[in-house]
Amino acid sequence: MTNPPSARRTTVHDLAELAGTSASTVSAVLNGSWQKRRISERLANHVTRIAEEQGYALNMQARALRRARSGIIGMILPMYDNRYFSSIAQTFEDMARARGLFPIVTCTQRDPRLELAAARSLLAYQVEYLVCTGATDPDRISRLCSAAGVPTINLDLPGSLAPSVISDNFTGARELTRDILDRASVGAAPSPALFIGGRGSDHNTRERLRGFLAAHEERGLRPEPHQILTCGYAATKAAEALSGFVAAGHPLPRGLFVNSTISLEGVIRWFRQPDSPDLGDIRLGCFDWDPFAEMLSDGIVMMRQDVETMLTTLFRLIETGKPEIRRIEVPPIPLRGRRA
Amino acid sequence: MTNPPSARRTTVHDLAELAGTSASTVSAVLNGSWQKRRISERLANHVTRIAEEQGYALNMQARALRRARSGIIGMILPMYDNRYFSSIAQTFEDMARARGLFPIVTCTQRDPRLELAAARSLLAYQVEYLVCTGATDPDRISRLCSAAGVPTINLDLPGSLAPSVISDNFTGARELTRDILDRASVGAAPSPALFIGGRGSDHNTRERLRGFLAAHEERGLRPEPHQILTCGYAATKAAEALSGFVAAGHPLPRGLFVNSTISLEGVIRWFRQPDSPDLGDIRLGCFDWDPFAEMLSDGIVMMRQDVETMLTTLFRLIETGKPEIRRIEVPPIPLRGRRA
DNA sequence: CTGAAAGCGCTTACAG
DNA sequence: CTGAAAGCGCTTACAG
Numbered sequence A, B: 001m002t003n004p005p006s007a008r009r010t011t012v013h014d015l016a017e018l019a020g021t022s023a024s025t026v027s028a029v030l031n032g033s034w035q036k037r038r039i040s041e042r043l044a045n046h047v048t049r050i051a052e053e054q055g056y057a058l059n060m061q062a063r064a065l066r067r068a069r070s071g072i073i074g075m076i077l078p079m080y081d082n083r084y085f086s087s088i089a090q091t092f093e094d095m096a097r098a099r100g101l102f103p104i105v106t107c108t109q110r111d112p113r114l115e116l117a118a119a120r121s122l123l124a125y126q127v128e129y130l131v132c133t134g135a136t137d138p139d140r141i142s143r144l145c146s147a148a149g150v151p152t153i154n155l156d157l158p159g160s161l162a163p164s165v166i167s168d169n170f171t172g173a174r175e176l177t178r179d180i181l182d183r184a185s186v187g188a189a190p191s192p193a194l195f196i197g198g199r200g201s202d203h204n205t206r207e208r209l210r211g212f213l214a215a216h217e218e219r220g221l222r223p224e225p226h227q228i229l230t231c232g233y234a235a236t237k238a239a240e241a242l243s244g245f246v247a248a249g250h251p252l253p254r255g256l257f258v259n260s261t262i263s264l265e266g267v268i269r270w271f272r273q274p275d276s277p278d279l280g281d282i283r284l285g286c287f288d289w290d291p292f293a294e295m296l297s298d299g300i301v302m303m304r305q306d307v308e309t310m311l312t313t314l315f316r317l318i319e320t321g322k323p324e325i326r327r328i329e330v331p332p333i334p335l336r337g338r339r340a
Numbered sequence C, D: 001c002t003g004a005a006a007g008c009g010c011t012t013a014c015a016g
Helices: A012-019 A023-031 A041-053 A060-067 A083-098 A112-124 A138-147 A169-184 A203-218 A235-247 A261-271 A291-296 A307-319 B012-019 B023-030 B041-053 B060-067 B083-098 B112-124 B138-147 B169-184 B203-218 B235-247 B261-271 B291-296 B307-319
Strands: A072-077 A102-107 A129-133 A152-155 A164-167 A194-196 A255-258 A283-287 A301-304 A327-330 A333-336 B072-077 B102-107 B129-133 B152-155 B164-167 B194-196 B255-258 B283-287 B301-304 B327-330 B333-336
Touching: A012 A023, A012 A041, A023 A041, A060 B060, A072 A083, A072 A112, A083 A102, A083 A129, A083 A307, A083 B102, A102 A112, A102 B083, A102 B102, A112 A129, A112 A138, A129 A138, A138 A152, A152 A307, A164 A169, A164 A203, A164 A307, A169 A203, A169 A255, A169 A283, A169 A301, A169 A333, A194 A235, A235 A261, A255 A261, A261 A291, A261 B291, A291 B261, A291 B291, A307 A327, B012 B023, B012 B041, B023 B041, B072 B083, B072 B112, B083 B102, B083 B129, B083 B307, B102 B112, B112 B129, B112 B138, B129 B138, B138 B152, B152 B307, B164 B169, B164 B203, B164 B307, B169 B203, B169 B255, B169 B283, B169 B301, B169 B333, B194 B235, B235 B261, B255 B261, B261 B291, B307 B327
Parallel strands: A072 A102, A072 A129, A129 A152, A152 A164, A164 A327, A194 A255, A255 A283, A283 A301, B072 B102, B072 B129, B129 B152, B152 B164, B164 B327, B194 B255, B255 B283, B283 B301
Antiparallel strands: A301 A333, B301 B333
């Protein structure tokens, strides 16, 4: 760590003194509003040069306080360490900066208490907008922000008090399930697939389940309740669920719908245990994408959520001002691993 | 987006008026310093209750301005979307919050210009510390921050103007290479492995290369210069480098040292092309870890960098005040995929 | 036990 | 063309 050499940082007043002018003028020059104020170009250049020489850095806190606008856009996010959420964070940052906003992303581990605490923190830092990604209780956060006059937008999981940009989970899941069932029925009698991962209580899982069932119904198939394992998102939960399924004496279906790469990790680990069946006999589909997972299982189909389009849509909502509360669904993109 | 219902947010003055007291007292109560000021417990409770009723949210910008302390710790990070960096971001956030700091992480895509711009932005928002992760020119950033009196710490890549916490790249790479060479020489004459990925100009790649060569030397082996492919980190670069290597007529070695999971992605894609050799014949080692990659290749060894220890060390440096400039190396942890 | 006042660094009407 | 003044919301010596 380098030591503080200058106790106090350079301010507009320091620059004003050095330039033989006033703080008002310095501020106007530095903000580019000097033309509007009809400040002479000579003085403007002079001030600019001095600011550079002094390595002047604007104090955004002070500006924000005065302007009552921080220029900050906040995002709460369940976690960074899977490809879906990390690409959301990365794309969000890029797009925010491209629009002159300063992005602050905060991880909340799918914990409602942390989500609320993070939202409070971001409000204290005067965010101008808050994006709630995969929030367990987005409406609670919308209410909190609304009381502070801060607009919110939901991403990934919808809410009822703010516009929501989410994947088209129903259509995506139906398409994915069709593919799984078709592959599983090659050289075998058609039979229901297994659904694993996610929370039965969350909107996306419910919609994907609906798509899963719709694809079955098209083929005159009907999964039993025990073939729906909404065991949560954690990898270990998925592995445990599979063990329980087999321990209960159920035969493993040929088709497997995995609801997120997080669950997929647990599923594949389970199949790699010495006494597990061969993964090669299973027709796999996964809602969400990961480049290594895609290469891991021949013929796996992964529904890549279209993060780019989702975030472009989100920023369009922000830019258009105060849009009505509605839900926009963005189709995910199917990607297929090398066929077996 | 929900509409701003209240134009102005509640301030300490509003609370003071409602509580029939002064802003000074409200501030003291809300800060928990009311005992020191010997404010009556009755009044303290009264103020607290009113603040809650009004849903009062502190304006951190104003506090930071007055206190000349923001409570913010910044981090610049090359990217989110691989497991090493995303776990750094996640662990950093958790640890910062646990220490009462507000973390702001910013992606800079290994671009020196973006790194500098991000550092400037974070300085404008008055960060108290800046962590430079994998920065291409950490000293430049240290100088910039030093001028503003902000201490920096380097993570992942070292610099000379601030303490640096990095992986023990030499030892880790030597160990990884030993393993690759040992596996490659089973049932075959010992021969040098191929090194692929990374930048020849960065410290970590140089150190890993040194470990790679040391392990060879122990066995009396000596890789040819054309067997060192420091082609950059991008996945496509690694694939191109392999194509070039083969096109030049070089036989593919049995052992392969891949310098990062990003490069590994390209390497595996290349091996999966129809006319490529069989990956099963290759003994693979990778510096960095990814759970799916670990499961992808039987017997692959992955050096997982010890993010937890690195960040614990980093925060210890911050907490001890102004430590001398030095380099701390944290050993990575070898993880082995299921043996072939 | 408590309040009035000053000031953090900026910006913005306002007045010349 | 430019400057003095006020004020954003907070905290902190200081004075009672």
